[in-house]
Amino acid sequence: MLIRLIIVRATLRVDRTAPRLSRVVRDAMRVPNQRLHRTVAAQPPVAPRLPVSRGAVRPRMTNLYDRWLKYVFDRPETSSGWYFDLDVEPFAATNAELTTLFAATCNRAGTDLTAFNDRQVNEGLNYLFNNTCSDVPFALKDAAVATGARLDAIRSIGMLYTECFATRCTETLSHLNEPSSCPINNICYMLWDVSPLTYWEGNPEGPAFHAAILELLESTLMSRHTACVESALHGLGHMQLYQPEQVDRIVSKWLSSGLSAVPSSLVPYARAARIGHVQ
Numbered sequence: 287m288l289i290r291l292i293i294v295r296a297t298l299r300v301d302r303t304a305p306r307l308s309r310v311v312r313d314a315m316r317v318p319n320q321r322l323h324r325t326v327a328a329q330p331p332v333a334p335r336l337p338v339s340r341g342a343v344r345p346r347m348t349n350l351y352d353r354w355l356k357y358v359f360d361r362p363e364t365s366s367g368w369y370f371d372l373d374v375e376p377f378a379a380t381n382a383e384l385t386t387l388f389a390a391t392c393n394r395a396g397t398d399l400t401a402f403n404d405r406q407v408n409e410g411l412n413y414l415f416n417n418t419c420s421d422v423p424f425a426l427k428d429a430a431v432a433t434g435a436r437l438d439a440i441r442s443i444g445m446l447y448t449e450c451f452a453t454r455c456t457e458t459l460s461h462l463n464e465p466s467s468c469p470i471n472n473i474c475y476m477l478w479d480v481s482p483l484t485y486w487e488g489n490p491e492g493p494a495f496h497a498a499i500l501e502l503l504e505s506t507l508m509s510r511h512t513a514c515v516e517s518a519l520h521g522l523g524h525m526q527l528y529q530p531e532q533v534d535r536i537v538s539k540w541l542s543s544g545l546s547a548v549p550s551s552l553v554p555y556a557r558a559a560r561i562g563h564v565q
Contacts, residue, residue, distance in 0.1 A: 350379065354387045359402040359410040367409055369419045382432070384425035385439050388414060392442035396449030404454060408469035411446075415473065416480040423481050433491065440483070440498045444505060447518075452511040459516055461555055461565065474513050478503075478521030479565075484528065496529055504536045515548050519556050523564025534560055 357377050361368040368374060379387065391414065399407050413419045426436045451474045458464040460475035478484060484499060486492030506518035526533040537560040558564055
């Protein structure tokens with residue numbers, strides 16, 4: 287009888303506790319674990335993995351220089367030059383980036399510009415040098431850009447002469463209006479005429495940049511390509527206004543050097559350039 291009573295009381299105690307335990311379990315399920323909640327919230331969201339198409343093609347433009355080449359040179363033929371189209375969006379780059387792009391284009395002209403025809407190269411180089419086509423040449427005059435980088439860009443023009451002009455231009459004289467089948471002869475001859483790079487009047491950086499340009503032009507006079515020599519003389523003719531003594535020295539030295547590699551018709555032009563009488 288005693289044993290039976292103990293069993294009944296134990297059963298009643300369990301029965302009274304069961305509802306209380308079930309409520310605790312239900313409440314625990316309703317209230318999130320605060321520690322776990324904080325840990326999960328602290329993790330950055332994970333982007334879902336998207337399926338990769340094996341047939342997808344990566345874009346060709348992988349960096350700024352690639353996009354620059356495409357923008358400047360990969361253009362269809364127009365009647366007056368693509369840069370005069372009012373719908374053309376400007377190339378997005380800082381002056382420091384434009385200076386670097388300018389130098390890279392000249393330094394790699396012998397390889398990278400071979401992908402474009404003569405008309406495209408002529409128009410693209412006009413975009414680089416001619417301030418009626420773009421503001422790119424003014425990047426090389428921006429004092430906010432490192433002086434060393436801008437001087438390197440000036441010096442890189444020497445590679446444009448040797449790697450592009452000397453290999454693609456025809457051996458014709460533009461100041462005599464000799465016909466040429468190559469449009470690049472145009473920018474080769476007119477480079478220092480259409481560009482603001484020789485003008486540094488009142489600018490304290492002028493002497494350094496004039497020295498770099500004169501060194502470049504003196505070196506180009508040693509070319510065996512008629513159009514390159516003519517272009518250098520044209521440039522020296524424009525530099526005579528700012529550096530008459532240096533131009534006289536450079537041209538006189540060239541005139542006395544033999545001139546076996548250039549046509550005699552360049553001699554009168556050189557004498558005119560020495561005193562600044564060029565067109």
